[in-house]
Amino acid sequence: MSFPLLQVINLKVELIRPESSKSLLQEVNFELRSQELLAVIGESGGGKSLLIKALLKLLPPHFKVSGQIIYTDGNEQPVDLNHLSEKEINVYRRRKIGVLFQEPLSGLNPVLSCGTQLRDAVAFAREVSFAEAHEIALNLFATVGLLEPAAIYCTYPHQLSGGMAQRVALALALAGQPRLLLIDEPTSALDCIARREFMDLIQNLRQTQDLTVFMVTHDFANIAQIAAKILVLYAGLPVEYGDADRLWRQPHHPYTHLLFTTYQTLQKGETVAPSSPKLSDSASSSNGCSFAPRCPVVQDHCYPNFPSYQLLPDGTRLYCHFPLSP
Amino acid sequence: MTRLQGMRHSRFWSNRNCRYGTIIVGLILLMAIIGPLFAPYDPTQQNLEQILQPPSLKHICGTDFYGRDLLSRLLHGSRISLGVSLSATFLTMLIGIVLGLLAGYFRGWLDKFLMRIVDILLGFPRLFIILLIVGISRSTLLMTIVVLAGFSWMEIARLVRAETRSILTTNYLMAAQALGLNHFRLIIAYILPNLRGMLLTSTNLLIASMLTIESSLSFLGLGVNEPNASWGTLLSQGRLDPTGAWWVALFAGIAIIITVVGFNLLGDGLNQIQSESRT
Numbered sequence: 001m002s003f004p005l006l007q008v009i010n011l012k013v014e015l016i017r018p019e020s021s022k023s024l025l026q027e028v029n030f031e032l033r034s035q036e037l038l039a040v041i042g043e044s045g046g047g048k049s050l051l052i053k054a055l056l057k058l059l060p061p062h063f064k065v066s067g068q069i070i071y072t073d074g075n076e077q078p079v080d081l082n083h084l085s086e087k088e089i090n091v092y093r094r095r096k097i098g099v100l101f102q103e104p105l106s107g108l109n110p111v112l113s114c115g116t117q118l119r120d121a122v123a124f125a126r127e128v129s130f131a132e133a134h135e136i137a138l139n140l141f142a143t144v145g146l147l148e149p150a151a152i153y154c155t156y157p158h159q160l161s162g163g164m165a166q167r168v169a170l171a172l173a174l175a176g177q178p179r180l181l182l183i184d185e186p187t188s189a190l191d192c193i194a195r196r197e198f199m200d201l202i203q204n205l206r207q208t209q210d211l212t213v214f215m216v217t218h219d220f221a222n223i224a225q226i227a228a229k230i231l232v233l234y235a236g237l238p239v240e241y242g243d244a245d246r247l248w249r250q251p252h253h254p255y256t257h258l259l260f261t262t263y264q265t266l267q268k269g270e271t272v273a274p275s276s277p278k279l280s281d282s283a284s285s286s287n288g289c290s291f292a293p294r295c296p297v298v299q300d301h302c303y304p305n306f307p308s309y310q311l312l313p314d315g316t317r318l319y320c321h322f323p324l325s326p
Numbered sequence: 327m328t329r330l331q332g333m334r335h336s337r338f339w340s341n342r343n344c345r346y347g348t349i350i351v352g353l354i355l356l357m358a359i360i361g362p363l364f365a366p367y368d369p370t371q372q373n374l375e376q377i378l379q380p381p382s383l384k385h386i387c388g389t390d391f392y393g394r395d396l397l398s399r400l401l402h403g404s405r406i407s408l409g410v411s412l413s414a415t416f417l418t419m420l421i422g423i424v425l426g427l428l429a430g431y432f433r434g435w436l437d438k439f440l441m442r443i444v445d446i447l448l449g450f451p452r453l454f455i456i457l458l459i460v461g462i463s464r465s466t467l468l469m470t471i472v473v474l475a476g477f478s479w480m481e482i483a484r485l486v487r488a489e490t491r492s493i494l495t496t497n498y499l500m501a502a503q504a505l506g507l508n509h510f511r512l513i514i515a516y517i518l519p520n521l522r523g524m525l526l527t528s529t530n531l532l533i534a535s536m537l538t539i540e541s542s543l544s545f546l547g548l549g550v551n552e553p554n555a556s557w558g559t560l561l562s563q564g565r566l567d568p569t570g571a572w573w574v575a576l577f578a579g580i581a582i583i584i585t586v587v588g589f590n591l592l593g594d595g596l597n598q599i600q601s602e603s604r605t
Binding site (some may be wrong): 090092109110111 | 454496503504505506507508511515520543579
């Protein structure tokens with residue numbers, strides 16, 4: 001039975017500086033139901049990785065995170081992760097939520113063998129002895145598709161290939177048998193075969209381990225088939241959020257449309273003219289809609305007014321004055 | 327795994343500084359440990375008929391103003407010189423690592439507080455303040471060790487703090503935090519092992535500088551008490567008649583130089599290996 005595992009309400013992340021503060025993410029609202037896969041797409045610098053770190057309270061103190069991150073585990077009371085103390089959230093980091101960061105190799109401690117790291121994490125999260133954790137660690141290495149668990153156990157991170165490091169990092173993320181797995185651009189460093197294998201592995205884990213997945217990705221084509229919902233981030237604002245199927249077939253927001261058509265053009269082998277101005281310029285240059293400077297269907301009304309949010313009948317959330325074919 | 331250790335081993339030996347440093351340090355340590363057993367005479371036995379004998383077959387390093395055999399005094403002195411500098415180094419590293427980790431890891435007011443103490447202590451000229459304290463208090467070996475460490479831990483604390491802060495920004499530390507490991511485990515398994523190389527280098531360099539300071543102190547008559555002698559004491563006795571009885575100062579001086587060079591070579595070599603592996 002499906003229930004809302006994670007609900008994010010009005011999440012806002014600000015960078016606090018002594019003289020000014022800058023809003024990096026705003027009005028992020030989404031709901032992740034258990035066993036579903038939610039994909040976050042958008043271009044670099046849009047705040048996708050920041051969102052993952054904000055969900056786990058991993059940002060340094062000069063980032064201010066406001067809003068609610070409500071986690072429920074079926075029969076447990078809902079908890080707002082954003083208002084937990086460091087000690088309280090550690091329980092969730094250990095047992096409930098796993099995370100796989102971008103560039104998996106840099107996420108591994110270079111001076112400990114892979115097995116030691118996984119054993120520590122397992123022993124810590126599941127509160128078992130090192131001997132038991134050792135067995136569990138070997139099983140986990142096998143679960144993520146590493147062929148020789150015993151050999152991997154003694155290997156140091158610098159001896160791994162990119163794909164292996166990815167799997168070791170995934171095993172680490174699964175150390176505490178989490179319900180929710182956050183993945184940050186897992187496929188950007190892999191070729192298309194390894195990419196396919198990795199997605200199959202995730203699909204497999206979702207079924208066998210009862211995992212709910214929150215995935216930041218650029219891999220539109222694969223994700224549209226397996227994701228339930230898609231969240232499109234542009235300059236820190238979730239410009240469109242809705243059912244993956246509908247969004248892929250018929251995007252409402254001009255940005256989503258542009259993203260998908262660009263992708264399809266590239267798939268055909270044609271070249272695409274770079275969009276100008278750059279994201280950083282466009283986001284700060286206007287006080288209206290942040291996408292206005294690049295928008296193909298921009299109108300005068302877009303510039304001074306920040307678009308308010310619209311909730312369409314099918315549950316789609318949209319920030320646009322003039323949505324395409326609603 | 328064994329192949330990896332083998333590689334590191336050969337890289338250690340193929341570095342010239344490391345090789346010679348290890349040999350010198352090894353021999354010096356051997357001399358301190360088993361040397362006194364082979365001392366031909368009692369180092370405190372005075373023999374007034376044999377004062378200021380130049381080096382001969384009977385007294386290989388000659389004798390001093392009281393007719394004591396200098397080779398025996400040198401061998402026994404090595405225990406004191408090395409003992410003091412090694413234990414002072416150990417204490418320095420202990421204080422420096424603990425305070426540096428606390429400051430770097432927890433940041434905030436603790437960091438500010440500790441670093442201001444470091445700034446204040448670094449403001450004093452080290453040798454003079456140590457001289458002052460050892461001079462006005464009852465000068466014992468333990469006191470010397472404590473004072474040496476008390477005024478040397480600041481550089482180590484600064485190094486450890488800086489390195490800790492840079493490790494805090496790495497992805498693997500964030501990944502470990504995301505796994506919910508507690509502070510103790512993060513420090514023990516993630517930060518300390520990554521400081522290993524840097525600490526190894528600075529330990530060796532620190533031993534060399536401790537030996538120099540200890541020798542300076544005993545040269546000035548502080549620290550070790552007669553009739554025991556460290557190398558610095560022997561050196562200072564040679565000052566009374568440097569041209570006539572040159573052997574009194576010469577052999578102690580050579581021993582100090584060789585030891586300092588040995589530890590410095592080892593420290594430099596380790597540093598070279600690490601910067602090679604980083605690039």
